[in-house]
Amino acid sequence: MAGPSTEIVRKPRADAVRNRERVLEAAKAVFSAGGSEASLEAVARQAGVGIGTLYRHFPTREALFEAVYRREVEQLGDLAEQLQCAPEPVEALRRWMRANVEFVATKKGMISALALVAHGSTELHAYSFDRLTKAIGTLLARAVAAGEIRGDISAEDVLRALIGMCYMHDQPGWQATALRLLDVFVDGLRLRPAGKPPAAKPARKKAARKPAR
Incomplete structure (x- = not known):
């Protein structure tokens, strides 16, 4: 049978x-x-x-776009897992965010080169945002646990701020601007060691008073 x-x-x-x-x-x-x-x-x-x-x-062009897009998202997820063992949590977070700027550059280039006015896959956007939020969340939580980053900001906040930096403008050189803003942003999240006062501003020199005549 x-x-x-x-x-x-x-x-x-x-x-x-x-x-x-x-x-x-x-x-x-x-x-x-x-x-x-x-x-x-x-x-x-x-x-x-x-x-x-x-x-x-x-x-189709759209199929190539989606394949590259998903590959980049997966690689960013893998990078976050690798950076969990990095000795400096804040620098690990910074390195991941810098890699994300490169990802946005690829995405912008594909949309322009393939004449995709808007990639309308809601599922693809939802997938990428969820995957990237989880990736940055692990690195952010590690830096918070180490007492190096303030704990009142969420992974979604950080990711949205990063996206905003990358989409401020599309002029040549935008990546250098985004990376500079990224460094300012990350440094602003740092916590000062307990009891350490803020850096004192240099005292202004008083102008010498002329003797009265």
Whole structure:
């Protein structure tokens, strides 16, 4: 008596997996740079694959956008896990936030290069915000527990502040501005050691009074 039919799920071939990863890495580099050269053809050239190979993995521009976007979010989540063992909690938090600025640059470049006026996937936005909030939450909680960061700010607050810094403007050089603001923001979250007074302002020199005649 014949048993129930079973569907055999074939794993992707190793070369197909490598090609897909090369395309995703190339797309990140090409779209981050932006400009008129940021096309799907440029991605294929950068990855060293034919345009047909690219389309087999990513049949639409939106599919490529989502794949790169999800990959970047997952890598930020993995980075947060790695940084939990870093010796300095505040610097671990700062390093993760700086990596997020690079992620936003990739996202901005893709939207511009692929002519995506607005990526309307509510599920994708919800997924990324939840994943990134959890990632930054672990690093923030560690810095608070170490007594180095104030405890009256949430992971959502920090992430929204970071997003605001990155989207203040789209002029050339925006990343340098965002990174500078990020450093000011993180330093502002630091706690002073107990009993340590604020730094004294230098005393002004009094002007010499002329002797009365």
